[in-house]
Amino acid sequence: MDAILHSLVYFTQPKFVLLCGLGSIAGLFVGSIPGLSVSMATALLVSITYTWSANDALATVMGVYVVGVFSGALSAILLNIPGAPASVVTTLDGYPLAKRGEAYKALKYATVYSFVGSVFGLVALALLAKPITSIALKFQPMDYFLLAMFGLATVGGLTTKSFSKGLVSAVFGLFFAMIGMDSVLGTPRLTFGIRNLNAGISTVPALVGLFGFAEVLSVVFEGQMDATVNNITRQVVKVKDMLREFWHSLYYSLIGTVVGALPGAGGPVAAFLAYSQAKNIVKKPSRPFGEGAVEGIVASESANNACIGGALIPMLTLAVPGDAVTAIILSVFYVHGLQPGPMFLTTSAESFYAILGGGFIGCVFLLLLGLLVAPHLSKIINVPKTVLMPIVGLLCVIGAYACNNRLFDVGLMFFFGVLGFGMRARGYSVAPMTLAIVLGNMMDSNFRRAISLASSADSKLLALFGRPITMILLVLTLFSIISNVPAVRRMLNRRKEAKAANE
Secondary structure, eight states, X not given: OHHHHHHXXXXXXXXXXXXXXXXXXXXXXXXXXXXXXXXXXHHHHHHHHXXXXXXXXXXXXXXXXXXXXXXXXXXXXXXXXXXXXXXXXXXXXXXXXXXXXXXXXXXXXHXXXXXXXXXXXXXXXXXXXXXXXXXXXXXXXXXXXXXXXXXXXXXXXXXXXXXXXXXXXXXXXXXXXXXXXXXXXXXXXXXXXXXXXXXXXXXXXHHIIIIIIHHHXXXXXXXXXXXXXXXXXXXOOOHHHHGGGHHHHHHHHHHHHHHHTSTTTHHHHHHHHHHHHHHHHOSSOSSOTTSSOHHHHHHHHHHHHHHHXXXXXXXXXXXXXXXXXXXXXXXXXXXXXXXXXXXXXXXXXXXXHHHHHHHHHHHHHHHHHHHHTHHHHGGGGGSOHHHHXXXXXXXXXXXXXXXXXXXXXXXXXXXXXXXXXXXXXTTXXXXXXXXXXXXXXXXXXXXXXXXXXXXXXXXXXXXXXXXXXXXXXXXXXXXXXXXXXXXXXXXXXXXXXXXXXXX
């Protein structure tokens, strides 16, 4: 609690607030443009802020980080192009709402619950840094592999009516994730002699193609170029209706904080896990999930923004980045002579308070920018599709090229766009494939490390699965797969119906 009180002092420092505000504005615009990531914006800040004081640099970086994570939801809702991998889940219900003419409502829910998730994660950082770090330290390679497996098994049953089609999509995603240099042997793998594939498939071109360019192709081939999206009006969204999901959002935020504290897991895993929990605990959603349920937006945005506080925990206490952005923030620390580690909270308390203060101020700017700027951005989908679709196509090309400044990535984007269009036409969801592409390398490296560590043990099976955390994750993964088998699902549904009839 003392850390939170000390962090509030920074609200009274005009320069600190101003720098945090400038960072927030930069995060809003950079994060909302597909292909321009929060990681990119944070990396640029390292070179800009190295002559600044540590507190000034931390204020700007935290503003970019907090608002940048949220702003990925803007293009996810308005254009069906996730601004970041963590925003993939937001497209599932956000874009259908926008197509119904309710973009304002979707953006308001995304803003408010991104704020809730961010504040929750930062409070958890202040109060629970040491306990959560001790839990994260106990995760072994097999635990990370099973956590990712659980995410893939769960998403297969969430994003498509056919669980088998969801798994097929995830398997193809894992295939694409394996392309590149072998993490153990250091030799090219599945590159088919194409040198540009040695570095693997970048996430941004795949995301932009599967969601953005696939949408352009769908509109063109369905002959809807003459159509316009429903007019967007400033809707009255009752506070009472919005707060109905508040207690659920705290649960989703807890998921995001814990997952964020696991190095390498991050926002995509947290968002998918929270979305799966939302489908289980929300009995009467406003609309079916995947068709414009605001409850889906609440789950996704609460969880992926709570990852901010979670990802900072291992970075500050162990010097182990929780995600790509905290890896760059770590370099900011070293540039300014700060040494994250077990003693950081004791020896550099003022810097810790500055991080918290910048985070909380960033949350305030998130709320203001989201509520005041986002409604104006929503007017973009009033543009006739004859104008909007070419613009979206151009953004797709720019976003793919900006990732690595390679025309090859533009070609990859076109490939994934055609693939995504074909998958949609056949009823295959692209979300499991996206998550598999994001997590594939982590799964591969951790599984092989686990096998290597167990190879010298007397009981290899016990070495792999004999720990409590591992057994819990294994049971959850198996339960997720078995419960989604069509025959088992029908049996469970019959039991639910019988129980409801008896009541």
